[in-house]
Amino acid sequence: MASDIIDEIIESRLKKKSRIFMNKEILHPDYIPETLPHREKEIRKLAEILVVALKGERPSNVLIYGLTGTGKTAVAKYVSRRLAEKASALNTRLLHAYVNTRKVDTTYRVIASIASSLGLRIPSTGIAISEVYRRYTRALENWGGLHIVVLDEIDYYVRREGDDLLYKLVRINEELEKARVAIVGITNDINFVENLDPRVRSSLGEEEIVFPPYDAEQLYDILKQRADKAFYPGVVSSKIISYCAALAAREHGDARRALDLLRVAGEIAEREGSSIVTIKHVKKAQIELEEGRVFQAVSTLPLHPKLVLKAIVELMKEKGTSTTGEVYNKYFKIALEYGIEPLTQRRISEIITQLDMIGLINAVVVSRGRHGKTKLIKINSGLLDVIEGAIKL
């Protein structure tokens, strides 16, 4: 009986409960803990800026800077969420929208996402951007409260789409009678503000908050706080935590990396039936995280980028490094072998740049004098086998 098999699996799963994790959720990067250690100053500052909203005034727009994994997103979410809770207790009209403009990466989808936090249903495509914008302002006006809009990773967005949307959003208050909009922009590129329209810059940067990277000690505290709740007592020693903290501190103090490391190390320990997490598990976790990232990236690649990657891998094995022209020739042959119409070199050049951005290859533009200007292409030797194994056609 099929149901017996299912019963059996479920039962054995439930019985075999973890000796490692008490609550793994807590180590998840999106989890926002009760307190954010070493970010008290930043929380206070952001809250002070936004708190005037509870009195019905429009708060200043805010720009938050800081490298990845410095708690920008967590703080922004934490403050806006707490503020919204307080507001509803006080019967003040305050809602917040959070948009990661790297995941939601077109103008249309960003406005659609902001608008949907007011309860608007916007079709995923089909209507003009100006129409979506109009619907949003109308909904705002009908509702008449304060809308806190958090735009995460806006540098990414502005590079792709320009600052038109920001310009509009920043000026939206001029069109509104009853409602107000406050924008909290988050970026990990400090230079990005310089290329903004000056009017947007001055308006968006009314207030600025800089998030410094965590040092190893601070990372230790963060990991410790979460580890105490996530693991059973005695499973993770303080030595392990400082090891993870040290590794992540080397990666410009990225707390997300540190948490991932600890979580995966725990998973490995669990898999191996160990009752504690050791340094060896952490080292394995480090490799596993990287390989997982690479495998995932390669296997979801579209056809032509895969063929290009295959060409690069082959050239890599033959001679170590290659150039755009060489890759193109190789790619051309491979494509014909598979009976696929090859694309133009212009396009392949673009694909190579994209593969570099994903971090699967290294491509640097160099000038070789008489031998022209081209991209020097390499693959990190530690990743070569993983990449090759992940290319399936």
Next chain:
DNA sequence: CTTCCACCGGAAGTACCGGTAA
């Protein structure tokens, strides 16, 4: 100092897809 290679990378355009609105 000038030349000139082997590309780079912007601009503009075409084709197609999945979707809405009327």
Next chain:
DNA sequence: TTACCGGTACTTCCGGTGGAAG
């Protein structure tokens, strides 16, 4: 149904360029 809309993938055309060879 038809008329749009936005996004993606790709092509064609082409001006531009860093720096070793001459």
